[in-house]
Amino acid sequence: MFLIFRIFIVLLCLCITACSKPEPRQVFVTEYGLGPDKWATAWLLTRHVNPESSLLLADQGESLPAGIEFDTPESDLRRIENQTAFEVTQLSYAVEDPVVLNLVQIIHDIEVNFWGANKTPEAQVIETAFRGLQESYGRDTVPGDCYLKFFDRVYSALSQSTAEQRPLRRDSLAMTCDNSVPAPEKSPVQEMAIADLLVQMQLGKRVVFVDVREEQEFAEGHIPDALNIPLRKLNDEVLRQLSDADYVVSYCVKDFRGFEMAKALKRAGIEQSVILKPYGIKGWIAEGLPTVGTRAMSREAAFQQMSTCVSEGGCPNSSPMRGI
Amino acid sequence: MKKHLIKPSVLVVLAATVSIPLVTWWSSVGNPQAYFTDNFPPGQILYIFSKLAGLVAVGLLGLQCLLALAKRLGGTGVLLSWSAKAHKVLGVLTFSLIVLHASLFFAAVSVRTEAPAWGLLLPKFTHGFYSQQVSLGLIALCLLCLGVFAGWKVASGSKRWRIGHSLWIVVLPLSFVHALSIGTESRFLPMLILILGISVLLLLAGLVRLKEPLTRKIKLTFGA
Numbered sequence: 255m256f257l258i259f260r261i262f263i264v265l266l267c268l269c270i271t272a273c274s275k276p277e278p279r280q281v282f283v284t285e286y287g288l289g290p291d292k293w294a295t296a297w298l299l300t301r302h303v304n305p306e307s308s309l310l311l312a313d314q315g316e317s318l319p320a321g322i323e324f325d326t327p328e329s330d331l332r333r334i335e336n337q338t339a340f341e342v343t344q345l346s347y348a349v350e351d352p353v354v355l356n357l358v359q360i361i362h363d364i365e366v367n368f369w370g371a372n373k374t375p376e377a378q379v380i381e382t383a384f385r386g387l388q389e390s391y392g393r394d395t396v397p398g399d400c401y402l403k404f405f406d407r408v409y410s411a412l413s414q415s416t417a418e419q420r421p422l423r424r425d426s427l428a429m430t431c432d433n434s435v436p437a438p439e440k441s442p443v444q445e446m447a448i449a450d451l452l453v454q455m456q457l458g459k460r461v462v463f464v465d466v467r468e469e470q471e472f473a474e475g476h477i478p479d480a481l482n483i484p485l486r487k488l489n490d491e492v493l494r495q496l497s498d499a500d501y502v503v504s505y506c507v508k509d510f511r512g513f514e515m516a517k518a519l520k521r522a523g524i525e526q527s528v529i530l531k532p533y534g535i536k537g538w539i540a541e542g543l544p545t546v547g548t549r550a551m552s553r554e555a556a557f558q559q560m561s562t563c564v565s566e567g568g569c570p571n572s573s574p575m576r577g578i
Numbered sequence: 579m580k581k582h583l584i585k586p587s588v589l590v591v592l593a594a595t596v597s598i599p600l601v602t603w604w605s606s607v608g609n610p611q612a613y614f615t616d617n618f619p620p621g622q623i624l625y626i627f628s629k630l631a632g633l634v635a636v637g638l639l640g641l642q643c644l645l646a647l648a649k650r651l652g653g654t655g656v657l658l659s660w661s662a663k664a665h666k667v668l669g670v671l672t673f674s675l676i677v678l679h680a681s682l683f684f685a686a687v688s689v690r691t692e693a694p695a696w697g698l699l700l701p702k703f704t705h706g707f708y709s710q711q712v713s714l715g716l717i718a719l720c721l722l723c724l725g726v727f728a729g730w731k732v733a734s735g736s737k738r739w740r741i742g743h744s745l746w747i748v749v750l751p752l753s754f755v756h757a758l759s760i761g762t763e764s765r766f767l768p769m770l771i772l773i774l775g776i777s778v779l780l781l782l783a784g785l786v787r788l789k790e791p792l793t794r795k796i797k798l799t800f801g802a
Contacts (some may be wrong), residue, residue: 486765
């Protein structure tokens with residue numbers, strides 16, 4: 255009888271031990287990549303599908319660790335024709351969060367619908383911020399956690415803009431990745447994304463544009479309110495004029511001369527000296543921003559368009575960078 | 579008496595013509611070593627060496643023309659005269675620098691825009707001031723190629739190519755206008771003095787050169 259009791263106790267202990275053994279933690283795996291679809295999917299899986307799960311990344315070409323694959327050619331959770339991996343994942347796990355559903359359309363606009371007009375006004379803002387993150391931290395070196403944090407920010411900004419019924423603003427997506435090391439900045443002059451510059455202008459920062467081209471080139475077309483200062487005219491008076499600006503943006507056609515001026519300004523103590531990215535007045539025009547001059551817009555029209563672009567954090571007819 | 583390939587007086591002028599652009603470039607660009615070690619925008623290093631080649635070339639081109647003209651003047655002009663061999667050496671050097679200037683600029687723009695800048699190779703006069711001035715430089719380069727070829731033919735004994743070698747009369751002003759209109763450092767004071775100085779001397783030398791046959795003709799006509 256005592257023996258039976260002991261066996262029963264042992265079996266009970268074994269059962270308790272077996273039952274209390276934790277489920278293995280769910281692991282999602284993919285190759286490291288650069289597209290918004292991949293990182294939005296990683297965010298959806300680890301934040302909504304299973305917040306207890308973890309994410310493992312393999313370098314491109316290396317074998318994947320054990321786990322549930324996504325956004326790889328062999329996985330079920332991958333882009334299929336006109337459906338993004340994000341959308342496939344949302345449908346597979348039936349995530350019905352309204353912000354996630356909105357994000358499905360946004361990711362579709364960015365990754366699939368890039369030749370057509372965006373159905374969501376937020377797509378351009380989010381894509382620009384995503385590319386800005388890659389520029390800030392190095393295109394191939396943004397840590398996975400940083401991307402997840404970015405989509406956390408996107409989620410909260412989208413929730414807020416929907417609740418307040420106002421458009422999504424670029425500055426609401428501004429963030430830093432605490433655990434990541436920004437790309438080493440060896441260049442003496444910072445290259446500033448035009449979208450970021452517009453955000454700074456929107457925030458009321460004083461941005462001074464310095465057109466370093468010759469007088470005749472300046473007359474034909476320049477950034478509204480730009481000063482015309484070729485490199486040879488750089489003197490103490492000019493430096494005094496520029497010293498209280500939050501940003502001094504030197505530019506020319508493709509920023510060969512612009513960079514030399516920005517470098518000279520930095521050397522002369524103007525720490526906030528930057529150049530445009532994409533480079534020069536060509537980059538400015540490519541972003542759909544206005545210029546004033548005999549071969550460009552009138553002053554009034556240019557200022558009106560500029561004001562719209564600044565308030566919206568970009569221009570309606572701009573052509574954001576596409577693809578990876 | 580030992581015959582010099584280049585007279586000391588010419589050597590002084592040559593040294594000034596090379597050193598002024600070098601100093602101007604260095605004061606503008608700074609120590610170029612940083613362009614090799616730091617992360618500068620794509621093509622910037624090609625651009626700064628294109629500038630250097632252009633600055634040195636524009637001075638040498640003017641000097642080459644001035645020295646060639648001075649040889650025929652006699653009197654004080656003899657001070658600046660030099661041998662045909664020196665003329666060829668400086669000519670080849672100047673031509674190489676001009677070709678280098680154009681090639682490096684083409685490469686710099688191609689690297690910056692991530693596509694070959696074929697558009698730079700076609701003259702454009704309706705695309706604004708900058709394109710016009712680049713086109714002037716391009717035309718000057720094409721004419722210079724003809725002029726250099728003609729010079730080589732003349733040196734090989736074909737006298738009828740002399741007229742072709744005279745294309746320098748067109749090439750030089752085009753080059754000076756190109757340099758002074760869009761060349762950033764060409765209007766720095768030392769460079770401006772160099773270019774304007776050479777221009778004035780060339781003008782004077784040209785006038786003296788023209789005066790000789792004219793005086794002779796007048797003497798013949800009026801029997802003076």
